[in-house]
Amino acid sequence: MRKIFTAVLVFAVFGAAFALSASSVAAQDAAKPARTFEEYVPWLAQTGLDLTDYHIHLRGGMTAQKAVERARKTGLKSGVLENCGRDWPLSTNEILDRFIAEIEAYNATLPPSERVKIGIQVNDRDWFKTIDPKIYRRLDYVLADTMIMGVGADGKPQKLWLLPKDYETDEDVWFERYFQHCMTVVNEPVDILANVTYLPDFIADRYDELWTEARMRTLIQAAIDNNVALEVQAESAFPKPRFVELALEMGAKLSFGSNNFDDVLKDSSAWKATIERFEIKNENLWRDVNWEAAK
Numbered sequence: 001m002r003k004i005f006t007a008v009l010v011f012a013v014f015g016a017a018f019a020l021s022a023s024s025v026a027a028q029d030a031a032k033p034a035r036t037f038e039e040y041v042p043w044l045a046q047t048g049l050d051l052t053d054y055h056i057h058l059r060g061g062m063t064a065q066k067a068v069e070r071a072r073k074t075g076l077k078s079g080v081l082e083n084c085g086r087d088w089p090l091s092t093n094e095i096l097d098r099f100i101a102e103i104e105a106y107n108a109t110l111p112p113s114e115r116v117k118i119g120i121q122v123n124d125r126d127w128f129k130t131i132d133p134k135i136y137r138r139l140d141y142v143l144a145d146t147m148i149m150g151v152g153a154d155g156k157p158q159k160l161w162l163l164p165k166d167y168e169t170d171e172d173v174w175f176e177r178y179f180q181h182c183m184t185v186v187n188e189p190v191d192i193l194a195n196v197t198y199l200p201d202f203i204a205d206r207y208d209e210l211w212t213e214a215r216m217r218t219l220i221q222a223a224i225d226n227n228v229a230l231e232v233q234a235e236s237a238f239p240k241p242r243f244v245e246l247a248l249e250m251g252a253k254l255s256f257g258s259n260n261f262d263d264v265l266k267d268s269s270a271w272k273a274t275i276e277r278f279e280i281k282n283e284n285l286w287r288d289v290n291w292e293a294a295k
């Protein structure tokens with residue numbers, strides 16, 4: 001994890017113009033049957049990859065204990081987190097302190113190799129100015145996405161996935177603002193960027209046109225410069241293969257995440273497809289700051 005204080009300067013440059021927020025909470029398709037990750041165990045073992053799922057939300061009945069049980073069965077390590085921000089479960093430093101302390105206490109009962117990584121998903125764009133630095137230092141990683149931008153008609157942070165498919169706006173102006181928002185987030189002291197190149201429904205069909213190679217390169221280079229992982233998420237359509245290919249070619253690191261809503265972990269076919277298509281090796285995987293210490 002990078003020093004939080006450098007980010008204050010970055011915020012002054014990129015963030016001051018907007019009051020932005022982000023979250024990777026997407027609409028849950030409850031009707032879709034979830035496959036268990038165990039199905040992938042034989043395949044995962046054969047890849048030789050030392051994988052960590054860095055996007056396990058402790059919500060909907062999911063617990064650190066269950067994550068550890070899964071790790072014992074699958075060999076897939078765990079990073080657990082919850083949403084942090086004014087309108088989110090971890091809304092104050094006190095609550096965040098208790099959240100971390102509970103996982104730390106559980107970790108203390110485990111051998112180092114079995115301990116879960118502790119993270120947060122940050123949803124307010126000034127999070128690094130409000131978080132207690134002492135608490136920040138206890139985190140293994142910070143995850144963000146770009147799916148909340150600006151404020152909606154109700155004065156609340158605008159969750160982009162709630163915009164109607166027929167949302168009326170100047171799309172090119174909107175996208176330019178969104179691209180700057182993506183650059184703001186990737187320059188925060190975050191470690192993982194989830195749902196990279198996400199576009200809401202109203203504009204998603206213009207993906208190839210709007211996400212030009214030049215814009216992709218700018219975003220990827222910032223991720224590389226800041227050691228920010230680009231997440232491949234179970235059941236997310238973003239980022240598209242074209243982006244992943246370019247990111248790997250440029251030397252960016254990937255992380256893999258579930259983004260679960262309950263204790264039934266998601267179908268991870270998207271991970272498998274990416275790993276096989278791009279012949280992902282351990283050197284392509286992003287590692288948190290305490291990775292070696294846990295071995």
Ligand SMILES: [Zn+2]
Pocket residue numbers: 023024025055057121259
């Ligand atoms: Zn999430």
